[in-house]
Amino acid sequence: MSLRLNKNDLFLTGMNSVVVEERHPQADFPTHDHDFDELVIVWRGNGMHIWNDIPYPITCGDLFYINARDRHSYESANELALDNVLFCRERFRLEADWAQLLPGENASQEQRYWRLSTLGMSVLRDKVDELAKECMKSEPLSVQLSEALLMQLALLLLRFRHRPDSGVLPDAHQLDLLLMALRAGIAEPFHLETFCQQHQLNPRSLRALFKQHTGLSVMNYLRQLRLCRAMSLLRYGNKAIGDVAAECGFDDSNYFSVVFNRAYGVSPRDYRQRFIAQAKKTPPQPFSLIAAD
Template sequence: MKLNVNDFFSNTERAITTELRTPQDNFPEHSHDFQELIIVSQGSGTHVINDIPDSLEQNHVCFISPQDRHLFENVDNLYLSNILFRKDALSLPAGLNDYLPQGYSDHKGWHISNQAMQKVSHLIQTLDTEVHQPQRDSEWMAQALFQQLIVELHRGKLAPLEHASMDDKTLQVLDWIKANYHQEFTIGEVADQFQLSSRTLSRKIKQITHQSFNNYLHQVRINQAMQLLQYSDLSVTDIAFKVGYSDSNYFSTKFKKLMNKSPSEFR
């Protein structure tokens, strides 16, 4: 499915528009001829970009370029703010281009702090009002608000651990899990590393992702396994070891529980 500028922008002179999904339903794979920033305010779901699945939760931000394909599935009360823009039509001050994502990174986006999210939410509400006004000055106001938005998204990335709030530490844990899913660790070890109690971390992860610590870890590992099953010649056993499972039978059991098919059937 190819989504076009004419389907979403009120006229060809507009550089920015918004699509607020409250909630976002499952949506099939598509691409579009404009850029998009996706900002998650609540809920959870799976976001598959170029066949690579990633878990979405609150305060998650990601960038989609016209070269990307993506879809949403397994959504659970997922609230998204989609900021659609035409980069070639933007009027940006010198240097501000550096704040715009240049492509889809290996980290599949980033999290912002709760404090930054409050500022971003206010900007999005105002931006959503301006982009749907017909006056010419609303376009300039929208561009000014968009500039503020991309700066807030850039500098709102999570602070160093020693300055982070409890919620922000939990978001840092989720980022850490996505980077270290292949290792063996317990919730207690991770909680100690991020200066949280196991009970607090378990409760906060459940609150943010709607999953337990272990289920979230399994989801991240299975997401990585799906990519390897599609794009590598590794055996199922080797893939199990590579994504953090020491027992390939256990890996197959968890995979089938989440995907309703075995790793071999998925491949």
């Protein structure tokens, strides 16, 4: 059963249209929904975001546009820091194309999952902090300023976000390049030294930078991506275990089973059986690291 979060418990007054809930850190949190929409911006650390039953491995730079009707939860949180920017569309007073600025019910789930560049995150950090301070005031001018700051934040998100599978990112930071390469190459062997040679980077420095921002080593993060993809394929597909292993970058299906069992305490076959009945009733969309147009 999903936990329900209500705007009356979180917004300062019935006039305020936006509030920032800082989660530094974000602990594991059970499945919940709410009667407001929200932006989720992940600043550092890692974990698992289960969004409408679809698992997403999350780390610094992940961006989600969550609708009021969505169900989501956080699992396996590890030094995870994020901000939830909550907003009530029905309270907006400024004239704007809010459906474009903050994609909602008319946008698919894949259209509401993005990545942020390192440069973008540094710009957005200041804007979120400014909004967090202003939205804690109840006088009419502050209510209007908060909404105006939300509009600025939404515009900046449009400027700095990119699709998770994007191969080209202007002004890309070395961390952005690495994260994109890992997400795009789940099924293929990955060698950090080769990647660094291609981009003229220092492997030792890049390892340290990656650990600082994500809380994981490069290979542990890649393993998390692969296992998350495997969870979705097992839960919502009917491919053979060996084919799932190959699609997720495991050459040996026995080794895949060992790694999966070690991570989740259950074999891939038993994990699939757990969801067969549920999948037959209401087959949901499969997990993807790629955002659609």
